[in-house]
Amino acid sequence: MKPEDNLLAAIAGYVDTLSFVALFGLFTAHVTGNFVLIGADVAGFGQGVFMKLMAFPAFIAGVGLSSALVKVARPHGANCSAALLYAAQALLLLAFCLSGVGAEPVISAGSLPVVACGMLGAAAMGVQNAHGRLIVRGGVPNTVMTGNVTQAVLDAIELVSSEIAADAKTAVRTRFGKTLQAVACFGVGAIAGALAYRHVSFWALLLPFALLVWLALAARRHGADTADREALPDSPR
Structure with missing residues (x-):
């Protein structure tokens, strides 16, 4: 697992938790979690239903932007595509930061500056979610940990099973280690995001x-x- 995968997992936990505590329970990375919160809001158990609804088109816009950037950069290689996606997410996070500062004090979930702030956060994390789909990577998903936790539990069961061959356990052990790293980094990022906010x-x-x-x-x-390196002429034999 590449070091940047663990860093991305920490960023996802950090931003998702910060947006949750700052913006009335809004999820920016785990955007489908907003379905639950919208249901709660409709029933009168929360607030910010409009902002949570608007997070979906913003998230989709982030995914669409990612796809367009990768298509433009594809002839120049995967590293160029990754650089563009990192840069796009960074700019959106900067806009999220500045819009949040400008919207303070955040006291109304329905005010336009607060809604715009949430949309920028969702768009930024839409880019990160799309990154893992558009760029071939050897790591595990780094934005939503539910699937990773499920996989880790299944791998742990296989590792203690006597019915699994030794060579198969080696592959399972490797995957288990990568998954645990991502989950741990996400958790550390979540704690850091709340404390930093x-x-x-x-x-x-x-x-x-x-x-x-x-x-x-x-x-x-x-x-x-x-x-x-690819442009260098072949060495004489």
């Missing part, structure tokens, strides 16, 4: 913004190095 409010989003800029630059640099 408590202390510095929406300015806390500058941390994942900076991390994504670093990932974009690293992917671009790696792509350039790969292109240079």
Whole structure:
């Protein structure tokens, strides 16, 4: 599992928890969780139903933007595509940060600045969700942990089973380790996101913004190095 996969899992937990505590229970990464909250809001057990509804088209817009960027960058390789997606998510998170600061104090879930803030967060995490689908990676999903926890439990059962061959257990053990890393990083990110929001409010989003800029630059640099190696003439035999 590449180090950036664990970092992305931490970013997802961080942003999702920050948006949840800051924006009346809005999920930005685990966007389908908003269905439950919309149902609760309709029944009078919450607030912000309009913002949660608007998170869906914003999330879809983030996915659509990702697809368009990958199609543009595809001739230049996977690293170029990844760099563009990291950069797009970083810019959307920066906009999320600044819009949140501008909307403070956040006291009304239905105000337009607060709704716009939530939509920018959902669009940013739509890009990250699409990233794992559009760029071939060897890791595990890094935005929603329900499937990862399920897989980890199934793998743990197989590892203690006497009916599984030794070579098969090796592959299961490798996957189990990757899955646990992603879940742990997501959890650490979730705790950090809540604590950071408590202390510095929406300015806390500058941390994942900076991390994504670093990932974009690293992917671009790696792509350039790969292109240079491919352009070198074959060594004489």
